[in-house]
Amino acid sequence: ENGHDLWLRYRPAAAGEAAAYRASVGVVAPVADTPTLKVARAELEQGLAGLLGERRDGGGQILLGTPGSSPRIAALKLPLDAAGDEGFRIRTLTDGGRPLTVIAANTDIGVLHGVYRYLALIQTRQAIDRLDLLDAPKVRYRLLNHWDNLDRSVERGYSGQSIWDWWRLPDVKDPRYLDYARANASIGINGAVLNNVNAKSDSLTAPYIAKAAALAGTFRPYGIKVYLSARFSSPIEIGGLKTADPLDPAVRAFWKAKADEIYKAIPDFGGFLVKANSEGQPGPQDYGRTHADGANMLAQAVGPHGGIVMWRAFVYSHEQPDDRAKQGYSEFKPFDGQFAENVIVQVKNGAIDFQPREPFHPLFGAMPKTNLGMEFQITKEYLGFSTHLAYLGTMWEEVLKADTFAAGQGSTVAKVVDGKLHGYSRTLMAGVANIGTDRNWSGSQFDQANWYAFGRLAWDPEASSEAIARDWAAMTFTPDRRFTGPAVKMMMGSREAVVDYMTPMGLHHLMGRSHHYGPGPWVAGGERADWTSVYYHKADKAGIGFDRTASGSNAVAQYAPPVAAAFSDLSKIDEKDLLWFHHLPWDYRTRSGRPLWDELVNRYSRGVKAVDGMQATWADLSPYVDAERHGEVATYLAIQRREAQWWRDASIAYFQSINGLPLPKGEAPPPLSLEAYEAMAFPYAPGI
Ligand code: BDP
Numbered sequence: 001e002n003g004h005d006l007w008l009r010y011r012p013a014a015a016g017e018a019a020a021y022r023a024s025v026g027v028v029a030p031v032a033d034t035p036t037l038k039v040a041r042a043e044l045e046q047g048l049a050g051l052l053g054e055r056r057d058g059g060g061q062i063l064l065g066t067p068g069s070s071p072r073i074a075a076l077k078l079p080l081d082a083a084g085d086e087g088f089r090i091r092t093l094t095d096g097g098r099p100l101t102v103i104a105a106n107t108d109i110g111v112l113h114g115v116y117r118y119l120a121l122i123q124t125r126q127a128i129d130r131l132d133l134l135d136a137p138k139v140r141y142r143l144l145n146h147w148d149n150l151d152r153s154v155e156r157g158y159s160g161q162s163i164w165d166w167w168r169l170p171d172v173k174d175p176r177y178l179d180y181a182r183a184n185a186s187i188g189i190n191g192a193v194l195n196n197v198n199a200k201s202d203s204l205t206a207p208y209i210a211k212a213a214a215l216a217g218t219f220r221p222y223g224i225k226v227y228l229s230a231r232f233s234s235p236i237e238i239g240g241l242k243t244a245d246p247l248d249p250a251v252r253a254f255w256k257a258k259a260d261e262i263y264k265a266i267p268d269f270g271g272f273l274v275k276a277n278s279e280g281q282p283g284p285q286d287y288g289r290t291h292a293d294g295a296n297m298l299a300q301a302v303g304p305h306g307g308i309v310m311w312r313a314f315v316y317s318h319e320q321p322d323d324r325a326k327q328g329y330s331e332f333k334p335f336d337g338q339f340a341e342n343v344i345v346q347v348k349n350g351a352i353d354f355q356p357r358e359p360f361h362p363l364f365g366a367m368p369k370t371n372l373g374m375e376f377q378i379t380k381e382y383l384g385f386s387t388h389l390a391y392l393g394t395m396w397e398e399v400l401k402a403d404t405f406a407a408g409q410g411s412t413v414a415k416v417v418d419g420k421l422h423g424y425s426r427t428l429m430a431g432v433a434n435i436g437t438d439r440n441w442s443g444s445q446f447d448q449a450n451w452y453a454f455g456r457l458a459w460d461p462e463a464s465s466e467a468i469a470r471d472w473a474a475m476t477f478t479p480d481r482r483f484t485g486p487a488v489k490m491m492m493g494s495r496e497a498v499v500d501y502m503t504p505m506g507l508h509h510l511m512g513r514s515h516h517y518g519p520g521p522w523v524a525g526g527e528r529a530d531w532t533s534v535y536y537h538k539a540d541k542a543g544i545g546f547d548r549t550a551s552g553s554n555a556v557a558q559y560a561p562p563v564a565a566a567f568s569d570l571s572k573i574d575e576k577d578l579l580w581f582h583h584l585p586w587d588y589r590t591r592s593g594r595p596l597w598d599e600l601v602n603r604y605s606r607g608v609k610a611v612d613g614m615q616a617t618w619a620d621l622s623p624y625v626d627a628e629r630h631g632e633v634a635t636y637l638a639i640q641r642r643e644a645q646w647w648r649d650a651s652i653a654y655f656q657s658i659n660g661l662p663l664p665k666g667e668a669p670p671p672l673s674l675e676a677y678e679a680m681a682f683p684y685a686p687g688i
Contacts, residue, residue: 001626003440006183006448007475010050013122018052021122024092024099024129025052026060032069035221036108040064040115043182047119060099062118064111073104079134080106086190086223087136088114092129101131109185109223110136116186123475138418141308141344141373141428142458143191143227144184145273146435150203155196156379156687158386159436159443164194170214177215180435181222187455191225193430197275197312199229201237204258213265220268227270227310232294233282234258245287246297259301271307272298273346273430278315291315291331292338299340308426310373311339313347313363316530323546323553324530325351329362333558337369344371344428349399351555352536355508356383356499357395359567359577362558364416365404373428374400374417374461378450380434382516383498385686386443388640389614389633390498391491393453393465400461405560414461429458444636445629448476449491466492483624490617493610499576501607501644504600506545506580509536510651515685518643519650522678537579539658543586544596545579556581586659598664600655604648605667611637611644650677 001009013021028044031037041064048056067074078089088105103114117135121128147155148162163176184192194212195203202208216226235241235254245251262269276283276294284294295311302309316327328351339345345367350358354377363372376396383390400414404421411421419427431454434442442448449472456468466488473487502519503510510533512520523533538546548555549568556564566572567581575591578584588596615637622630649670652663657674670677 001629003445003448003629003632004179006441007123007452007472008047008183008186009475010047010119010123011478012053013051013125017125021052021128022056023058024060024101025056025122026058026062026099026101027056029061029063029072031064032066034069034108036112036223037065037069039182039221040103040108040112043112044115044119047115047122051119051122058099060101061095062101062103064103064115066105066107066111068106069108070104073102076102076104078102078104080104082134082136083110084136086110086113086188087134088117089134090114090118090131091133092131099129101128109190112185112223113188120186120471120475123479124471125474125479137188137190137459138461139427139429139458141191141270141310141426141430142189142455143193143270143310143428143430144189144378144433144435144454145193145197145375145430146433147196147198147379148194149196150200150208154436154687155198156377156381156432157434157436158379158687159434159438159441159447161437163435163437164211164215166208166211169211173214173218177218181219181224183441183451184224184455185222187452188459189455190223191227191270192219192433193227193229193273193310195229197229197273198279198281199231199275201231201234203228204230204234204262205238206261209262209265212262216266216269225268225270226266227273228262230272230274230298231282232274232276232284243287244282246284246289246293247287252297252300255298255301259305259307263302263305263307269302269305269307271302271309271342273310273312274298275312275314278312290335290338292335295343295345296338296340299343303340303342308342308344309340310344310346310428310430312375313345313361314353314375323548323555324535325548326553326555326558329366329558332363332370333366335370336367339370341371341425344373344426346373346375346428346430348375348377349396352508354382356390356495356503357398357506357576358508359580360399360402360404360413362555364413365406365411365421365560366558368406368422371419371424371426371428372416373430374413375430375432376454377432378434378454379432379687380447380450381687382511383495383502384640384643385517386434386447387636388498388643389444389446389490389637390495391446391453391465391469392450392495393457393468394492394495396453396457397465400457403563405562409562411560417461429454429461431455431458440632445476445633446491446494446636448472452476477629478624480624483621486617486621490614494614497607497610497614497644499607500603500610501647504603504607505575506577506582507537508580509533512682512685515682515688517682517685518680519647519654519677521651521654522674538583539655541659543584543588544600544655544659545583546581547583548581552583586661594664597655597659597661601652601664601667604651608641608644608648611641615641646677650674653677 415421653670
């Protein structure tokens with residue numbers, strides 16, 4: 001096995017288990033002749049055949065469909081209101097003394113989602129004989145963002161090339177596109193932004209619209225819509241205009257015509273994603289206009305067709321000399337209430353940039369009158385690429401459960417994102433995809449879990465990352481608890497291990513310059529201060545950390561008062577965020593009783609030891625995993641172990657060169673000199 005089948009392996013259940021399931025599972029009744037229902041039925045047939053075998057003659061039946069297309073389902077009068085447009089109800093009944101399972105929804109796509117859930121119940125060995133289960137997504141737009149370029153390179157991609165073969169499209173439709181749609185539908189993802197946020201205008205030209213339309217056609221039966229990243233200066237580059245000023249009538253006419261052209265080719269086109277005035281990308285500020293001016297112009301173009309604009313809040317082109325962490329909030333908060341109804345401002349989970357740990361972004365809770373969506377990064381740009389095992393479900397859960405206190409206690413980020421807190425008209429969760437041409441899709445077996453977990457959390461931002469990990473491990477490897485128990489435990493601790501060996505206690509952005517791989521706490525100088533490590537750790541002979549309290553940049557003031565107070569107060573702050581918010585002397589006494597320096601060293605070493613533990617766990621699990629995938633994971637863990645040590649040693653060597661302090665007793669000194677660590681270079685690291 002090479003991992004290509006993801007969590008949809010449908011391997012046979014043990015004979016005893018299969019017999020028990022067969023008693024309640026029946027044959028699948030014919031469905032109405034629609035593309036999605038045909039897919040749903042085929043998937044169910046395939047799944048049941050794989051899991052339980054071809055013979056299911058217990059006399060039962062499974063009925064799929066909507067009240068609109070199935071008179072039998074209509075006659076059952078199942079309560080379906082709460083299922084909405086994409087949810088479903090699964091109910092077991094008896095019909096003439098025989099078991100009948102109904103998977104019903106208001107829409108065909110709801111039925112397909114119900115089929116995947118039903119199969120997942122069997123894949124994870126749960127009871128299916130007495131079901132009355134209703135589920136519906138809590139977030140409306142659940143999107144993958146591909147940072148894929150037209151030459152098939154992938155920005156921050158660590159799993160091969162882009163799966164979009166732009167050259168051969170629209171004629172050649174690689175079968176992978178179907179596999180892709182199927183995998184996404186199985187976890188409820190309903191949209192894909194096809195191209196990089198650092199966009200080229202070519203994506204909006206007629207040949208590329210035709211290519212996108214071919215993909216849209218493939219995805220449509222699976223309920224997945226296509227979106228495009230739009231380069232703001234396209235009116236100049238492909239429209240023959242001299243300006244891209246959003247208030248210029250010719251520019252507005254360009255975008256309106258462009259939207260009309262796209263919708264002609266793709267009637268259910270989702271809309272645009274825009275990175276503007278950020279890291280050199282063009283935007284409305286180039287013309288003295290605001291983010292709202294730019295977003296609203298595009299919103300007007302796609303609005304009549306039902307489309308949306310996702311406008312990213314990841315901006316820092318305007319120098320805010322004291323603290324980059326404050327820029328997103330400073331630039332967007334003043335425009336709360338000025339964005340069109342079909343605009344969603346897309347905010348990264350933290351204020352810097354997808355670090356192994358960041359406190360939640362202060363914009364969450366601060367824009368009650370603007371639809372705000374979440375952007376997570378599934379691809380592990382700052383967490384060791386695909387060779388380090390880090391399950392991100394725990395990181396995302398930590399952010400989603402964080403309390404913004406925007407409307408008193410319990411105002412979690414999840415409630416902002418699912419729209420409940422402020423009554424948003426549109427809700428969004430976006431994940432920067434980790435998918436590429438590698439046979440295993442994600443670069444490593446365990447990185448598939450991050451794709452999976454993203455889908456599940458987008459569907460339900462209050463879901464438990466542990467439950468998600470358990471389902472994933474059971475479906476991807478084996479439901480045997482002797483496997484899932486230890487494997488899930490390993491996953492649950494894995495991201496914390498990375499935090500420990502890379503950036504413990506609130507340290508951040510200390511990776512190698514530009515490729516972000518490996519330790520680089522010494523990175524200084526160059527184009528911009530806020531692209532260096534020294535800007536973030538501020539270590540000197542006396543201490544370390546970024547003072548973001550009132551005595552420093554006062555970034556804490558961007559949070560609601562109770563949150564700001566807790567982050568500011570050394571007796572209240574969780575030490576996981578300590579050096580994000582405070583600059584402290586090396587001998588500051590931490591809660592363990594150890595001085596700060598000793599505690600940092602302790603955590604670096606703890607991270608390395610945690611990887612030892614992961615290796616040991618994985619070795620023990622070999623009886624439950626096929627040799628190919630077991631071997632691959634073991635090889636990657638060996639890389640991770642070596643590099644965790646490298647992170648620890650290089651970080652200690654560097655900080656010791658600054659503070660001149662001895663190592664705590666029992667801690668081994670770094671084997672190489674600081675200069676040796678600094679000299680390691682990776683000119684051809686992937687994904688840049
Ligand atoms: C950073 C990446 C960069 C992206 C940027 C973004 O290093 O490659 O273009 O984010 O999100 O994390 O736009």
